[in-house]
Amino acid sequence: MKCVTGFFCWSAFMVMTFINVNAQSVGMVEIKGGAFVPLYGNDSVKVKVDDFFIDVFPITREEYLQFVKDNPYWQRSNAKKIFADGNYLINWYNDLHLNEDTPPQAPITNVSWFAAKRYCEIQGKRLPTMDEWEFVAMANEKLPDARTDSLYNQYILNWYETPKTFNQQIGSTFKNYWGVYDLHGLVWEWTLDFNSVLLSGESRKDVDNDRNLFCGSGSIGATDLMNYAAFMRYAFRGSIKANYSVKNLGFRCAKDK
């Protein structure tokens, strides 16, 4: 009897070890944290980012298909409107079949924040915070912080002007300093705290100088107006709601170290 107990303890241990190793490292790289000044935050206040893991690639359509197969709650016809609006997976042929005009290896888009968040949670991960995402995304091929490189900024802005990049396969843009692909060039990505963006007058309301919309001292001034690209990202985050499913907005997952 002791032997049986031992055996099962051993197998349980092995299974747990496997799950643990699996969840942490497959498809993820470690990001060594640090302090940086985000382009849009409190003026000149450094933000500290701890060490964490992040997915090398955005989640693909194929991977998301598997997720909805395993989790019927998130299939297009089952998803609650409060969590995913009418554009959720709108291009799919049906609940369990992708449309064929986009490769299965392209990033999943038309997913809401709730869906993206749940996807990561089920993998034992989470969405990256905005600070984490921006921290990794300021790297180019060679430098961890390439924000002052005009070519780098031009690359990003050129992408913002290129239509339909969401139809390309993952890995088709550059591999950055950390070994992470496609942060710029394919799709925009959800972050865990996208709803912490408070641009003055709140961008989505198109109201100037309305202090009454906010409590406290939080209206935001740019620490570096040069970086128009980052402004675009923050403005976009400030303009979307959590159940929106947008055709150029996907996600990837992160994990604490």
Add this chain to the structure above:
Amino acid sequence: MANHNFNILYILLPIILIYSCSNPNEKQSNTLKNLDQEQVISDLSIYNLPSTWTTQNGDDIELKNLNGNVLVMVMIYTSCQVACPRLVADMRNIDAQLPQKNKNNVKFIMVSIDPETDTPERLKSFSIENKMETDQWLFLRGTEDDTREFAAVLAVNYKQISPMNFSHSNIISVFNKKGELQHQQEGLGMDNKETIETIIQLTN
């Protein structure tokens, strides 16, 4: 033999439990019993949120426990110096202008965006200071994650500026008896007329 089975169960049970706890939504949609319940809760209802909240009296509730009430909700934090007192005043003002006969099924709910500071005790004393002690007033505190998610549902944006200070959008939201968002008033010191009219309509 029976002993062996017991051992297996003993080892597997925690694993099964962990697994089933991590998938509350997905599991729900698989069981017929819960499907019936879900049909009662509409697609756009906040009662779809599975989160649990603690009230100023230390009770744990889920939002769906409020089913059948018209909810007037706002997100605040008790250490707020600037806008929150005005939001609280707006809430009191709305309450004061409601005809008595419409008040029975209305709950005024303040959800804290600073769960770390706003313990149930603190929320309780805040409710006393602000003379919001009847059953009609509910102060809720959740986990940081559930709070962020709830704010996402209300489209309330917020950010911690310093340990004691947050920036947040000032929105008062009204939900009908099924938990569906009906009206939002954004900004401070606004005319509360539309909000009040909505509540009266929903409670008539």
